[in-house]
Amino acid sequence: xxxxxxxxxxxxxxxxxxxxxxxxxxxxxxxxxxxxxxxxxxxxxxxxxxxxxxxxxxxxxxxxxxxxxxxxxxxxxxxxxxxxxxxxxxxxxxx
Amino acid sequence: xxxxxxxxxxxxxxxxxxxxxxxxxxxxxxxxxxxxxxxxxxxxxxxxxxxxxxxxxxxxxxxxxxxxxxxxxxxxxxxxxxxxxxxxxxxxxxxxxxxxxxxxxxxxxxxxxxxxxxxxxxxxxxxxxxxxxxxxxxxxxxxxxxxxxxxxxxxxxxxxxxxxxxxxxxxxxxxxxxxxxxxxxxxxxxxxxxxxxxxxxxxxxxxxxxxxxxxxxxxxxxxxxxxxxxxxxxxxxxxxxxxxxxxxxxxxxxxxxxxxxxxxxxxxxxxxxxxxxxxxxxxxxxxxxxxxxxxxxxxxxxxxxxxxxxxxxxxxxxxxxxxxxxxxxxxxxxxxxxxxxxxxxxxxxxxxxxxxxxxxxxxxxxxxxxxxxxxxxxxxxxxxxxxxxxxxxxxxxxxxxxxxxxxxxxxxxxxxxxxxxxxxxxxxxxxxxxxxxxxxxxxxxxxxxxxxxxxxxxxxxxxxxxxxxxxxxxxxxxxxxxxxxxx
Numbered sequence: 001x002x003x004x005x006x007x008x009x010x011x012x013x014x015x016x017x018x019x020x021x022x023x024x025x026x027x028x029x030x031x032x033x034x035x036x037x038x039x040x041x042x043x044x045x046x047x048x049x050x051x052x053x054x055x056x057x058x059x060x061x062x063x064x065x066x067x068x069x070x071x072x073x074x075x076x077x078x079x080x081x082x083x084x085x086x087x088x089x090x091x092x093x094x095x
Numbered sequence: 096x097x098x099x100x101x102x103x104x105x106x107x108x109x110x111x112x113x114x115x116x117x118x119x120x121x122x123x124x125x126x127x128x129x130x131x132x133x134x135x136x137x138x139x140x141x142x143x144x145x146x147x148x149x150x151x152x153x154x155x156x157x158x159x160x161x162x163x164x165x166x167x168x169x170x171x172x173x174x175x176x177x178x179x180x181x182x183x184x185x186x187x188x189x190x191x192x193x194x195x196x197x198x199x200x201x202x203x204x205x206x207x208x209x210x211x212x213x214x215x216x217x218x219x220x221x222x223x224x225x226x227x228x229x230x231x232x233x234x235x236x237x238x239x240x241x242x243x244x245x246x247x248x249x250x251x252x253x254x255x256x257x258x259x260x261x262x263x264x265x266x267x268x269x270x271x272x273x274x275x276x277x278x279x280x281x282x283x284x285x286x287x288x289x290x291x292x293x294x295x296x297x298x299x300x301x302x303x304x305x306x307x308x309x310x311x312x313x314x315x316x317x318x319x320x321x322x323x324x325x326x327x328x329x330x331x332x333x334x335x336x337x338x339x340x341x342x343x344x345x346x347x348x349x350x351x352x353x354x355x356x357x358x359x360x361x362x363x364x365x366x367x368x369x370x371x372x373x374x375x376x377x378x379x380x381x382x383x384x385x386x387x388x389x390x391x392x393x394x395x396x397x398x399x400x401x402x403x404x405x406x407x408x409x410x411x412x413x414x415x416x417x418x419x420x421x422x423x424x425x426x427x428x429x430x431x432x433x434x435x436x437x438x439x440x441x442x443x444x445x446x447x448x449x450x451x452x453x454x455x456x457x458x459x460x461x462x463x464x465x466x467x468x469x470x471x472x473x474x475x476x477x478x479x480x481x482x483x484x485x486x487x488x489x490x491x492x493x494x495x496x497x498x499x500x501x502x503x504x505x506x507x508x509x510x511x512x513x514x515x516x517x518x519x520x521x522x523x524x525x526x527x528x529x530x531x532x533x534x535x536x537x538x539x540x541x542x543x544x545x546x547x548x549x550x551x552x553x554x555x556x557x558x559x560x561x562x563x564x565x566x567x568x569x570x571x572x573x574x575x576x577x578x579x580x581x582x
Contacts (some may be wrong), residue, residue, distance in 0.1 A: 008456060015414060015459040016421070017452055018440035031457055033515050038403045041473050044480065051475030052482055054303050054333065055289040055531020056556065061332035075196045079425035088423050091435045 002032035002039075098123030099259040100579070103168050103316040106262060110157055110167050117157065117167025117211065121150040124169045124213055128260045131582045134241055136233045137255040139174045140182050141214040149211040156209055164319045166209030171255045171264035174215040175222060176307065177296040178202055181212065185298050186230040187220045189426045189446030199296020200328045201265060201307050208323050213261050216251030220448045221417065222272055222300045224248050225520055228511045229450045236507070237280060238580035239546055243504040246276030252310045253280035257547075257580050263311040263320055267297055269304045270405055271499070271524025277310050277536040278499035278549025281578065283317045283566070284310045288557045289531035290335035293328030301412035302333070304405075304528040313576045314537070314567045318342035321559060337557060345563040348571045352387035354561070356380070357492030361398040365522060369502040372548055375540035376498045379550045379569065383496070386568050393488040393495065397480045398526065404481065405525045406518055407461050407474035413451075414458030420446065453514060478529050485530040485555075493561050495553040497523050499536045503546040523551060533559045537566045538575040547575075 008028045012019045019027070073086050082089040098120050101109070109115045125143050132138055146169060153167035172178060175185045177195035179202070184190045198206065205212075219229035227235040227250030235250040237243040238258040245254040249266030253276035256264055266273040268286035277284025285308040292307045299305060309320030322343065327336040358380065384390055422428035422442030429441035444452070461470035488495060501520055510517055527534035533556075536549035550569070554562035570576050 003460065007460070011456050011460045011463060014463065015455045016418075016436075016439040016443050017447075017455065018437075018444040023449075023452075027453060027456060030453060030514055031460070034406060034457060034518070035460075037515060038407055038470065038474075041400055041403050041407075041470075041477055044397065044400055044473075044477050046473065046476035046480060049476040049479050051472055052478040052529075053475065055482070055529070056333070056335060058290070058333060058335065061329075063329060071196060078196055079193055081422060081426070081428035081430075090423055091433050091438050093435050 002035040003028055099127035101262060102312045103165070103262050103319055106168055107164060111162060117150040117153040118147065120167065121146055121169045121211055121213070124261055131258050132260065134236060134582060135238055135254050135258050135260070136235045137217055137251040137258065137260060138171070138214045139184055139186060139217050139232060139251070142181050142212055145181065146211050146213050153209050153211065163208040165205065165323055167211065169211040169213040169261055170205065171213050171216045171252060171261035172202070173218055173249050173252045173264065173266045175218065175267060175298040176201060176265060177298070178212060178215065181215060183215065183298070185221050186218045186232060187447065187451070188231045189420050191427060193425055197296065200293035200330060201324045202296065204324055216255055216264060218251055219248035220451050221298070221413070222248040222267055222269055223413070223450050223454055225271070225275055225517050226511065227251070228507065229448060231448050234507055237504050237546070238582055239281065240544070242506055243546060244279065244507050246279035246500070246504060248272040249310065250276050253277050253282055253284065256280070256282045256310050256312060258582055259579070263309055263316050265307055265324070266310050267305055267307050268528065269300050270409060270521045270528050273308045273310060274524050274534055274536040274549070274551060275500050275521070279504040279547060281538045281547030281575070281580070282310050282312060283314055283535065283537055283576070284308065285317050285321065285535040285559070286527060286533060287321065287325065287559060288533045290333055291533070291557065291559070292324050293326070293331040293334045295328055295330040299416040301409040302416060303412060304409060314563060314570045315343070315346055317535070318346055318563050340560055342559060342563055345560040346567045347564065348568060350387040351383060351565060351568050354388040354494070354565060355492040356383060356388045356390045357393035357488055357495040358390055359395045359398065359488070359495060359497060360392050361395050362497045362523065365501060367501045367519065368498065371542045372498050372500070372502060375548045376550055379539040380496055382572055383565065383569055386572060388565070391492055393492055395484040395488060395526070397477060397484050400477050401481055401526045401529060402519055402522055404474040404477040405521070405529060407470045408478060410454040410458030411461045411471050412458070414455045414462065417451070417455055450514070481526055482530045485532055489555040494565050497551045497553070499523060499549040499551040503542040503544070503548055527553050532556055533562055535562055535566060537569060540575060
């Protein structure tokens, strides 16, 4: 197999996804097939080719550093699943 | 005359002559939505109350003579474009209750032009899919035959226009997501040049490939929509500071003498190309030749590697973009966990559907230590080669013609268990995203089963004008755009 179940589990961890046994099996098979297909890229000789990062060549877009519109705090928090005293609430991080 | 059947330019005339009001037109759209939406499933949110307020305001502007091409025209918006105060879900459970605090730049432009938002349109979750079966809420049905997929990911955007539930809509296209559903539903769909339309407020899938574009009933309306949404935006650093021409000027029915049409030789014998599609597109090319255009054979030598490169680059960018959905700032949070890491993992696994999770894993894998060079770097190098293929091709032609999709629409459920087969059907569309060039789908015929088939026209960077000129001349010489699905 192109990608093992252990690798799927490791990558899922990096991507912050919880996977049960059934999902790992299914994904390992499907992603394995896709990666096998992607391996056709090996046939292309691109040794000296500069990798493309964007479709249109653009240099950095700078602007003046001036105060502009901003979203007020209450509005910014309006979609938060949990908030308190003008802050986002997350589960305890430091034990 | 049925109000919901009108194009934008037809409605404009009647509105300006005061023969109809925007309130009547907008009410007509909601009556139609009431009649057929249950069968089609194109809408996630219908924003009738707000729309009727906008219509009332538009009617006042019309009386006062403050009129743009879109004043008082109701539009449907793909549900991954942020609309201030109107729920924007990306057809995902993770954003089921998300109400944006701001408008996307395209919405600011449409609102300023007096257009009306009829509602938010169904799609594949986070724009990942080619059939609309990946919506977390409900599939969209093809108005031409309800057993068939409408295409995707902008399936709701295409089906709503084909079913006369709005005269035009906005979609987004990362690998064909406007053009392929437009082809399957028999409407006109444009993916503009990368950087032509601001992506600010478009929920990102693959930032180097995504573009917003219009889906309309004819080419004239697509030029009107392009005028309204194009232009540089300081809030999108990849939008290009370049003047926007008046695209309606390209709509001259004066024949195509002097236009060179490129036909890629690699596309001709593509495996899996349906004979009905091949024949219909072949006939369309003949029609365009008869209008005076000259065809030349061109070569896009790296065509066979485009799908592979795309399915590394797009998931890699997606895995990074979708990291923001962590249950903290907005969207769904799994509240069963008291540990932060478990909260992240459960939130994302319960919030994202299977295709989105598959692509996040694929993309994370392609970017992970030890694999980056073999996958992401190599795919980006192949992307450079694909870009130079097009650069070379446009030295000998003005536009490129091809099919949009290798087959007409397929039945709902027919392919949904096989992600790779689905990915391979993007072969004719995703190169334009990799190269950043504009492309459009134009109705050009029907399969023996009566399903629409689209012709793809691709143009050079920022040359939407020539693309529209060819499309308009073809449309005026044919009547495919007049055909309507019966529901």
